[in-house]
Amino acid sequence: MSAAKKRGPVSEILVQNLWWNNPIFIQVLGICSTLAVTNNLTNTAIMTIGVSLTTAFSSMSLSAMNKLIPNKVRMIVQVLVISFFVIIIDIVLRAYLPDISRSLGPYVGLIITNCIIMGRAEGFARSNPPLLSFWDGLTSGFGYMAVLMLIAVVRELLGFGSLFGIPLLSALLGAAFTPWTIMIMAPSAFFLVALVMWGAKTLQENMKIASKTAVQTKQGGAK
Amino acid sequence: MSPLVHPITLLFASIFTSNILLANFLGMCSFISISKDQKSSFGLGLAVTLVMTITMVVSWAVLKLVIEPLGLDYLSFIIFIIVIAAIVQILEMVIDRVSPALYMALGIFLPLITVNCAILGAILFMQIRNYNFWQTLSFGFGSGAGWWLAIMLLSSIRKKIDAAPVPAGLKGPGITIITIGFMAMAFIGFSGMLSVQ
Amino acid sequence: MKRDGMLYTVLFTFIICIVFVFFLALANELTKDRVASNNRLTERSAILSALGIAYTSPDQVDSLYDAQVSTLNTDQGPVYKATVEGQARYAAKVAGPGLWGTIRAILAVDERVERIEGFQIVSHNETPGLGGRIDEPWFKAQFRGEKIGPQGIAVLQGSGKGDPDPENSQLDAVTGASRTSQAVQDMVNKEISLFKSLRDKGGLQ
Numbered sequence: 001m002s003a004a005k006k007r008g009p010v011s012e013i014l015v016q017n018l019w020w021n022n023p024i025f026i027q028v029l030g031i032c033s034t035l036a037v038t039n040n041l042t043n044t045a046i047m048t049i050g051v052s053l054t055t056a057f058s059s060m061s062l063s064a065m066n067k068l069i070p071n072k073v074r075m076i077v078q079v080l081v082i083s084f085f086v087i088i089i090d091i092v093l094r095a096y097l098p099d100i101s102r103s104l105g106p107y108v109g110l111i112i113t114n115c116i117i118m119g120r121a122e123g124f125a126r127s128n129p130p131l132l133s134f135w136d137g138l139t140s141g142f143g144y145m146a147v148l149m150l151i152a153v154v155r156e157l158l159g160f161g162s163l164f165g166i167p168l169l170s171a172l173l174g175a176a177f178t179p180w181t182i183m184i185m186a187p188s189a190f191f192l193v194a195l196v197m198w199g200a201k202t203l204q205e206n207m208k209i210a211s212k213t214a215v216q217t218k219q220g221g222a223k
Numbered sequence: 224m225s226p227l228v229h230p231i232t233l234l235f236a237s238i239f240t241s242n243i244l245l246a247n248f249l250g251m252c253s254f255i256s257i258s259k260d261q262k263s264s265f266g267l268g269l270a271v272t273l274v275m276t277i278t279m280v281v282s283w284a285v286l287k288l289v290i291e292p293l294g295l296d297y298l299s300f301i302i303f304i305i306v307i308a309a310i311v312q313i314l315e316m317v318i319d320r321v322s323p324a325l326y327m328a329l330g331i332f333l334p335l336i337t338v339n340c341a342i343l344g345a346i347l348f349m350q351i352r353n354y355n356f357w358q359t360l361s362f363g364f365g366s367g368a369g370w371w372l373a374i375m376l377l378s379s380i381r382k383k384i385d386a387a388p389v390p391a392g393l394k395g396p397g398i399t400i401i402t403i404g405f406m407a408m409a410f411i412g413f414s415g416m417l418s419v420q
Numbered sequence: 421m422k423r424d425g426m427l428y429t430v431l432f433t434f435i436i437c438i439v440f441v442f443f444l445a446l447a448n449e450l451t452k453d454r455v456a457s458n459n460r461l462t463e464r465s466a467i468l469s470a471l472g473i474a475y476t477s478p479d480q481v482d483s484l485y486d487a488q489v490s491t492l493n494t495d496q497g498p499v500y501k502a503t504v505e506g507q508a509r510y511a512a513k514v515a516g517p518g519l520w521g522t523i524r525a526i527l528a529v530d531e532r533v534e535r536i537e538g539f540q541i542v543s544h545n546e547t548p549g550l551g552g553r554i555d556e557p558w559f560k561a562q563f564r565g566e567k568i569g570p571q572g573i574a575v576l577q578g579s580g581k582g583d584p585d586p587e588n589s590q591l592d593a594v595t596g597a598s599r600t601s602q603a604v605q606d607m608v609n610k611e612i613s614l615f616k617s618l619r620d621k622g623g624l625q
Binding site: 028029031033035036076080084086087105109110112115118182185186188191194197198201205 | 245246247248249250251252255256297298299300301304308334337338339340343344347348350351390391392393396397398400401403404405407408411
């Protein structure tokens with residue numbers, strides 16, 4: 001008898017994309033933007049919401065168009081659909097959140113080349129119905145968002161002393177707060193991603209071993 | 224108006240102090256996966272440099288002759304992507320015809336490059352900073368060369384790491400990313416070399 | 421028509437492009453006004469700050485601007501005039517090539533072009549943490565009340581915390597960002613000489 005719970009497809013996709021098959025620390029996709037925007041929580045939040053929505057809507061649209069797309073231009077059509085949604089997001093940002101649009105700069109356009117979106121389009125949307133593809137895209141985005149926000153909290157807090165632009169450590173410690181400059185710069189992002197990867201993978205290994213021994217004990221006991 | 228930087232300074236800046244990969248984080252995905260193998264790294268680096276230089280110049284021309292005069296700014300992303308895809312396609316056909324040996328070496332990487340964020344990213348930087356022709360040429364070639372340098376360095380380091388006792392959770396991408404972090408720190412040390420700032 | 425046939429492929433791609441471009445053009449049209457008014461708000465806020473007119477929230481910007489700022493159309497472009505603390509002040513848009521792109525700012529001077537009243541950055545593309553620090557309060561605050569010398573002002577490597585002396589026509593550059601600081605100096609001085617020539621021709625009324 002299996003000790004694992006039976007999950008429906010919707011929650012299965014959620015759990016896979018958030019944890020077991022996380023885009024960043026398991027699939028190692030979408031690293032570029034991870035590093036570029038995470039020294040600032042506000043930018044990270046906007047960026048990851050943008051990626052989640054783009055992945056969700058692109059996957060849904062591509063899935064709906066599955067039967068119509070000629071094989072020769074499959075990749076081009078994927079890129080066109082993704083670009084379409086990214087431009088919409090860019091236009092919306094420029095109109096309603098101009099300051100954030102300016103500080104995100106070219107990285108909004110780079111959502112187009114974010115491998116997570118292409119990855120889900122190829123790996124899921126090609127062979128699944130639209131609504132499920134939307135959900136898969138959205139949850140992949142959430143998995144991406146969780147990791148980035150975590151890294152951003154560390155980087156902004158230690159590098160600027162603030163969170164979401166609101167001074168915290170710097171206000172608390174006043175003049176005694178020395179910003180840890182490397183947290184604002186590129187290398188810290190690499191180290192933090194690697195640490196998250198290490199922690200998550202080790203935890204997953206332990207969880208797998210624990211559930212395996214639980215099954216064995218049960219089987220051993222049932223004998 | 225175009226920024227003040229001299230094209231030669233920009234060339235060195237884009238290879239060392241403002242490396243497209245180590246300072247601007249562009250082109251990571253293929254960087255991490257292909258750097259396992261030195262030969263492939265060489266091939267991919269060469270392909271990236273070639274594609275980067277050509278697409279930068281062509282995109283600059285399209286920007287100045289089509290996008291700006293017609294006010295199609297909001298369509299820039301799509302237009303640039305189409306330019307990149309078209310050039311890669313043409314390049315593949317040309318290389319195949321001109322030198323089958325070269326095609327064997329880097330032909331397989333060309334489709335991969337179409338979605339390499341470094342190419343589109345560099346073009347977007349060029350657009351935002353309003354580079355003139357010579358700056359675009361040095362920035363394009365320099366960014367590609369910088370990417371090539373970084374992947375060659377990383378693949379050499381990875382060869383050594385493969386023999387080291389790395390903890391299970393860090394094996395593969397984990398330790399690679401930490402290595403890249405150290406490389407990025409090292410490259411920051413170059414910033415005294417040029418009076419770019 | 422076969423799905424994998426040449427004709428279908430071309431037709432499909434063509435139609436998809438048309439549909440996308442149509443919707444994008446639509447979205448662009450619908451938001452154009454909003455983007456323009458955002459830009460206008462940014463510019464107006466910068467002009468108010470440079471002229472020394474304080475505001476506590478963005479909603480006040482338009483009303484304060486319309487009430488206090490008048491635009492003079494000179495042969496050097498528009499000059500924005502306001503009377504603050506009984507004295508006339510003049511502001512103009514400045515732009516210059518920075519290291520990584522165009523730096524746009526607003527410079528305000530007093531009526532005899534003897535002191536700088538204020539300096540506000542509108543947009544720039546300089547390196548965050550280095551050249552980008554020209555947008556920090558300490559850098560911009562140095563300009564307020566700074567005496568204008570015969571050659572304008574000089575931005576020099578100093579403590580990097582702000583030159584406290586308003587009489588020496590000197591300002592502290594950003595440490596580690598000499599090129600960007602130089603760019604700011606050049607564009608400010610260029611605008612100062614334009615202001616001076618306007619004053620001499622009687623254009624600043």
